[in-house]
Amino acid sequence: MDEQSFFLNAIVYLLAAVISVPVAKRLGFGSVLGYLIAGMIIGPFVLGFIGSEGDDVMHFAEFGVVMMLFLIGLELKPNLLWGMRKSIFGLGGLQLLLSALAIGAVAIALGQSIGAGVAIGLTLGLSSTAIVLQTLAEKGLMKQASGKASFSVLLLQDIAVVPILALIPLLGSSSLAPGHNTHHEVQYIGNVAIDGWVQVALMLSVITAIVVGGLYLVKYFFRIIARTGLREVFTAAALLLVISTAALMELVGLSPALGAFLAGVVLANNEYRHEMEADIEPFKGLLLGLFFISVGASMDFSLLGSSPGMILSLLVALIGIKFVILFILGRIFGIRGGQNTMFAFSLAQGGEFAFVLVSFSADNGVLTPETSSILFLVVALSMALTPLLLMLNDKLIMPQVCKTENTREEDAIDEEETPLIIAGFGRFGTVLGRFLIANGMSATILDDNPDNIDVLRKFGFKVYYGDATRADLLASAGADKAKVLIVAVDDREKSMKIIDLAQRNYPHLKILSRAMDMEHTYELMDRGVDGFKRDVFESSLALGIEALTHLGYNKYRAYRLAQTFRIHTSRVDNELYKHHKEDEIKYLFEANKYVLELEELFQAEKEDADHLRDESWDISSRLEEAKEFNRPSQEESR
């Protein structure tokens, strides 16, 4: 690739991402779908900006998956991983086995040979680590039951790729095989042919090297690098670590992603962990984006055009089979209602490994070129559908499932009226809710974290799944009878949606809201809510009192100063709000907003500084007066 075409290509890719991802996010699709659509648009079948070199880009960008697994490893301490062993091998193993059997059976029924059927089953049994983890992370689901289960399954699939790669050459029928790979048991490392046992020994020693190196050596290496104080060298070192681990794994025939993951886990307790995370993160993001774009670009729409019926029914069959198996297994492994549909939908697609395995199978004569290109398209389409399916699940299925689950408890609790609704039961809502409930208030809680919901239900609270931005949810929470609605969600847009909804439908409700930032405060003032509090204000101020005390102020003085400051702040807020109304144009450019706010805040602070002085009980002025007033009488008394 010459320099000019490199720049041109870079511009095409970047532009596509920069335009389509924000649009997709705005529409609520998530970034993955945005990238995929961008790829389709610039691909050969729409605009044709990129052609066959897209495949090279895809191989390069697959490295994003490696980086992602390294980062996930960093988050996962070894003991946590050990705790997941049951779901990795049980849930993950059964998923792959059953999916492979079912899909393979269908393939054989459709006329594939047994070998091809096995290859297709194993290949399509795998899901897309890149799409699933990226989407789950974006939705904040990684810590929930469905996220953890999905991760376990994906991890097992990554491990399984190694034996599958070893198995495929054995499946080839000799008539189709190009014949270059007749000695299946022989692997080539470098240019040296070695036999199976040596290879196993090599694999083990590489894994040992990664574990030992990660536990004992990397620390010193990074300490030396960190001492240079050069950020880019640290970044380079972090990249070097990930890439060389991946290369080493590949060299001995193991999955590079698995190696990176292992390295990540080993380094999870390392003191440079956060630094590495911050350094690798942007590379991962960009490469993954690039990967999704190239998947989008690789879709062969002409095939879809020529036989849409076949492609679509294969697509439905693939997703359907995987979904049913995942759903049943999820049930067996104790994933509850809404979480389980989420889990099943999120893994029901084909994965990026399928691209590798399909081409590998074709090379080994296991699959015909026609079958390969059909599989390619079906897998790519299933990947593109995943974000849409998850969105569907969020909007349509999840509320249904949760509602039916709720009915019984709802009826039981409805007898007593709950005067209070709390929307959002995270870090903010929890304290608030505990305080109110401790004082005998019964509250209805709306939250979109199923794990919270489970705990709360156990203690007999009236809880609904959802973010309260839906009218029916507010209604079923008893908004018509309640007196007070507290909006404690940590998302500005959601918060405003709830408030608008409540004000429109339930004008009698007193609305109290958590305020996230200045802009949010202004919006709340616009709506005239009955009360709002900046969410971190009180705790910062409380710590400020502690600080003044440690700096030698009397406790009571510090306490009063904080009280004065509290009043002063609400005065400043009102002042700025008036200001803000006058010249809203200033706030047009989002990026500048915070700085402008800060500037205005400090300016207003300066003008208002008199209010900050605490003159209470001060007798200095009285003292002056007394001296003058008392002097003659003092002389008199002598």
Place this chain on the structure above:
Amino acid sequence: MVPKNKILILFFHPLLHKSRVNRVLINAVNELGGVNCRFMYDLYPDYQIDVREEQELLMQHDIIIWQHPFYWYSAPSLLKEWLDLVLEHGFAFGKEGRALEGKQVMSAISTGGRRDIYGSEEKVKFSVRALLAPFEQTANLCRMHYLPPFVSHGTYLLNEEQIRNTAEEYKRVLKGLRDGNFPMEDLINAEYINDLIS
């Protein structure tokens, strides 16, 4: 050596960093053996008085001193809150409330006005003792002996040396009370306890 009387000073000053007299006084006696000083505004900046702990402390001491500036011929508001909450019915007064019976209690106050203007018709109509009546009566109801107060007069006009002398007097008063050196008759008859050491 175990002191004859254990003294508890409850010190109420909301603006200690600007105090001229009270700060010197409290510092002079803070380290005195047998004397326990409590800086009430530091302990309860939010007025959330720990009633049980305060009652416990009262029971452990023989002489209670309320030390404070004589704001508006009375006390800073935290002392009023303390009286309202700590001197509970059934603890400090009432048929069963005998926890403080026989203890001694004293006011140690500071005021800008000179001694001679209190109780004079033209300036302040009432004497300091008359103005302290609510505190005295509170002590009576709790079956405690109200001692003559320690009063620092004319604080606006005191120079540093005079303040140090006042602090020295305060220290002598506390030592005398601690060791039981004041004859009971004097304590009953004196207008101020200051008068017993000059």
